[in-house]
Amino acid sequence: MTIDEQYEQLEQTVRAYNPSADFDQIRSAYEFAKKSHEGQKRKDGSDYITHPLAVAQIVAEELRLDSESISAALLHDVIEDTEATHEQLSKLFSSTVADLVEGVSKLTRIQYATKEDEQMENLRKMLIAMSKDIRVILIKISDRLHNMRTMEYQSPQKQKQKSLETMEIYAPISHRLGMQRIKWELEDLSLKYLDPVGFQEIVSKLGAKQAEYDEFMNRTQAQINQRLSELEIHHKVYGRMKHPYSIYRKMFNQNKSLDEIFDLFAFRVVVDTVGDCYNVLGVIHDLYKPILGRFKDYIGTPKPNGYQSLHTTVMGNDGIPFEVQIRTQEMHEIAEYGVAAHWKYKQNGQGAGTEGKYEWVRRLLENQEGADAEEYIRSLKIDMFADEVFVFTPNGDVQNLTAGATPIDFAYSVHSAVGNHMVGAKVNGRIVTFDYTLKNGDIVEIITSKAAKGPSRDWMKVAKSSEARSKIRQWFKKEKKEENIANGRAAFEAELKHCGVPMKDVLDQENLPGLLKRVSYGSLDELYASIGYGGFTAQKAVNRMQGELQRIAKQHQMDKAAVVPVEGTPDVVRPVVPKRVKSEQGIIVEGLDNCLVKFSKCCTPVPGDEIIGFITRGYGVSVHRADCPNAAPERRKIPGQEGRWIKVSWGSDTNESYPTSLEVVCKDRSNLLLDISAALSTTNTFVVGIQFHSTQDQFGMFHLEINVRGSQHLREVMNKLNQISGVLKVTRPAG
Numbered sequence: 001m002t003i004d005e006q007y008e009q010l011e012q013t014v015r016a017y018n019p020s021a022d023f024d025q026i027r028s029a030y031e032f033a034k035k036s037h038e039g040q041k042r043k044d045g046s047d048y049i050t051h052p053l054a055v056a057q058i059v060a061e062e063l064r065l066d067s068e069s070i071s072a073a074l075l076h077d078v079i080e081d082t083e084a085t086h087e088q089l090s091k092l093f094s095s096t097v098a099d100l101v102e103g104v105s106k107l108t109r110i111q112y113a114t115k116e117d118e119q120m121e122n123l124r125k126m127l128i129a130m131s132k133d134i135r136v137i138l139i140k141i142s143d144r145l146h147n148m149r150t151m152e153y154q155s156p157q158k159q160k161q162k163s164l165e166t167m168e169i170y171a172p173i174s175h176r177l178g179m180q181r182i183k184w185e186l187e188d189l190s191l192k193y194l195d196p197v198g199f200q201e202i203v204s205k206l207g208a209k210q211a212e213y214d215e216f217m218n219r220t221q222a223q224i225n226q227r228l229s230e231l232e233i234h235h236k237v238y239g240r241m242k243h244p245y246s247i248y249r250k251m252f253n254q255n256k257s258l259d260e261i262f263d264l265f266a267f268r269v270v271v272d273t274v275g276d277c278y279n280v281l282g283v284i285h286d287l288y289k290p291i292l293g294r295f296k297d298y299i300g301t302p303k304p305n306g307y308q309s310l311h312t313t314v315m316g317n318d319g320i321p322f323e324v325q326i327r328t329q330e331m332h333e334i335a336e337y338g339v340a341a342h343w344k345y346k347q348n349g350q351g352a353g354t355e356g357k358y359e360w361v362r363r364l365l366e367n368q369e370g371a372d373a374e375e376y377i378r379s380l381k382i383d384m385f386a387d388e389v390f391v392f393t394p395n396g397d398v399q400n401l402t403a404g405a406t407p408i409d410f411a412y413s414v415h416s417a418v419g420n421h422m423v424g425a426k427v428n429g430r431i432v433t434f435d436y437t438l439k440n441g442d443i444v445e446i447i448t449s450k451a452a453k454g455p456s457r458d459w460m461k462v463a464k465s466s467e468a469r470s471k472i473r474q475w476f477k478k479e480k481k482e483e484n485i486a487n488g489r490a491a492f493e494a495e496l497k498h499c500g501v502p503m504k505d506v507l508d509q510e511n512l513p514g515l516l517k518r519v520s521y522g523s524l525d526e527l528y529a530s531i532g533y534g535g536f537t538a539q540k541a542v543n544r545m546q547g548e549l550q551r552i553a554k555q556h557q558m559d560k561a562a563v564v565p566v567e568g569t570p571d572v573v574r575p576v577v578p579k580r581v582k583s584e585q586g587i588i589v590e591g592l593d594n595c596l597v598k599f600s601k602c603c604t605p606v607p608g609d610e611i612i613g614f615i616t617r618g619y620g621v622s623v624h625r626a627d628c629p630n631a632a633p634e635r636r637k638i639p640g641q642e643g644r645w646i647k648v649s650w651g652s653d654t655n656e657s658y659p660t661s662l663e664v665v666c667k668d669r670s671n672l673l674l675d676i677s678a679a680l681s682t683t684n685t686f687v688v689g690i691q692f693h694s695t696q697d698q699f700g701m702f703h704l705e706i707n708v709r710g711s712q713h714l715r716e717v718m719n720k721l722n723q724i725s726g727v728l729k730v731t732r733p734a735g
């Protein structure tokens with residue numbers, strides 16, 4: 001056949017199912033491709049254009065696709081192998097044709113390496129996801145089919161490699177798309193190169209008996225036909241032989257010889273009603289001897305995917321066993337088209353099934369039957385993997401990530417150590433930012449360094465996958481243990497205040513083990529660390545300790561009443577005031593060692609503040625800021641009390657966190673609280689509480705209770721808050 005004859009045949013094939021196809025476009029696509037590939041030869045010596053022509057023929061014959069698909073099939077190699085560009089194709093034909101050709105070229109460029117099963121599944125998904133338009137993958141499969149049909153001229157190495165790819169990628173995709181015939185052919189062609197000996201054995205054995213088999217098939221089919229007609233059961237009978245690869249797999253899996261395979265032949269009887277299915281079964285078992293244990297009723301008990309049929313294996317009259325499948329027309333369509341047929345029947349209000357996700361498959365199949373093909377197929381978009389993205393590692397592994405994933409997600413999906421040591425990322429060889437959104441087929445490379453500081457808390461917001469976020473959280477839990485303990489401790493102590501239990505009582509060896517038992521932690525540090533990284537909350541801890549704490553509080557009050565001799569009324573009923581622990585709080589009290597120190601609640605001093613102490617009755621020294629109204633110079637002179645003011649100073653061993661509060665006066669606007677939280681978080685400030693009081697004139701005041709390291713940290717926080725638009729004034733409350 002000459003090239004032009006080959007083209008004429010293509011036009012005829014298209015005309016037969018789509019008389020209104022755009023033959024002008026198809027012809028000019030053919031002519032453009034012929035010119036572009038001019039001088040190029042295939043491995044067998046023929047002109048290159050014979051290949052695109054053959055691919056277009058498959059696209060038309062097997063898939064009955066629209067004009068643009070036929071044109072794109074003719075042009076499918078011009079971007080990859082000639083000077084032609086997307087722009088050019090777009091101008092000459094249409095942007096759709098250009099997109100289709102480019103889509104096919106992209107798939108052609110993907111390099112496969114054989115991997116374990118999970119990797120292959122990811123590759124298949126990536127291919128489908130990359131196709132975006134279903135027609136791209138259909139043209140690509142047709143391309144592969146023709147290449148497999150003409151594989152004999154390739155080197156043995158290439159034959160093996162392509163066959164493996166076909167077996168692992170393209171045959172399963174064809175199956176998924178409901179293209180059984182193409183799938184079988186791809187499998188058989190692949191087997192031919194992957195196991196030439198095994199393949200030849202099957203083919204030659206089948207070949208040797210071909211006449212015998214054909215005769216057997218015809219005779220059996222006629223027998224069944226005749227009997228069913230006599231009984232006036234409306235039916236159709238089909239006979240088929242298993243294809244070589246399916247026989248091969250059975251022999252291999254079940255370790256059987258060809259003769260031992262029962263269902264080399266299968267007949268299918270399609271009838272009108274479920275009742276007839278069982279009638280036919282009776283007839284078959286009457287005609288032939290059933291083989292025990294081979295009957296399966298998938299009508300009574302359908303397969304999980306909805307498949308229904310009666311299966312039985314019987315012994316033919318001349319000793320050849322064969323399988324018979326009996327089903328109704330509806331069951332038949334479901335078996336052939338899977339979920340797509342389900343959908344169709346659900347529309348008619350008969351069956352049930354999964355739609356939505358597979359709707360495009362349904363439309364694809366409808367399109368193959370219907371007349372107004374083009375309209376449908378144009379709207380086909382692949383959204384099957386819309387929530388996933390598939391990218392390559394530098395060595396060709398496919399990582400399957402959440403759609404919208406960033407290099408951070410990728411790094412943590414490789415290994416948490418990769419994420420924790422990441423200092424940069426490259427996509428397709430170029431440096432990108434950490435919030436870059438990965439696309440299908442991207443090759444992603446993570447740059448790591450031993451000296452990396454580890455993840456930043458901002459990464460938690462950038463990462464799209466819960467896996468990455470939880471790994472980042474893990475890192476903070478482990479690496480920032482000190483910080484977590486300090487934060488957790490501050491939160492716990494703040495919460496404890498409400499219960500009126502002093503820290504020193506919690507630390508008491510008589511109380512501590514019981515309290516820890518309530519929260520199931522081995523030590524206070526463990527509890528603090530857990531609160532600090534967010535695995536547990538101070539509120540919960542205190543809640544669980546409630547009963548125990550109440551007992552301790554009562555005990556504490558009784559002790560105090562007994563020990564402290566006060567002039568005037570004993571203050572047993574006075575509510576227990578929050579207290580802070582001793583001098584390891586970082587306070588040096590002049591002339592006194594080891595005395596109880598608490599920070600006054602009115603002005604909440606922090607390290608770095610100028611401070612002064614006041615000796616209370618029974619509560620040790622209360623520390624005020626020097627500028628606190630309650631410690632104002634005139635108050636220090638109140639007769640009878642002068643002697644109780646005492647000089648205090650900060651030691652060198654201050655704690656890592658001190659509770660204090662801030663008042664932020666602002667003009668209320670949306671997202672103000674968000675900005676305030678952001679300022680607190682960027683300054684690493686632990687927030688104990690935030691309250692907002694609004695006033696009528698759209699102004700308001702935030703009262704922040706926070707833990708800080710000292711006055712420098714506090715100043716930093718105040719500066720940050722002051723920079724927020726809408727914030728008018730930030731002050732430390734006192735007095």
Ligand code: MN
Pocket residue numbers: 051076077143
């Ligand atoms: Mn090609």
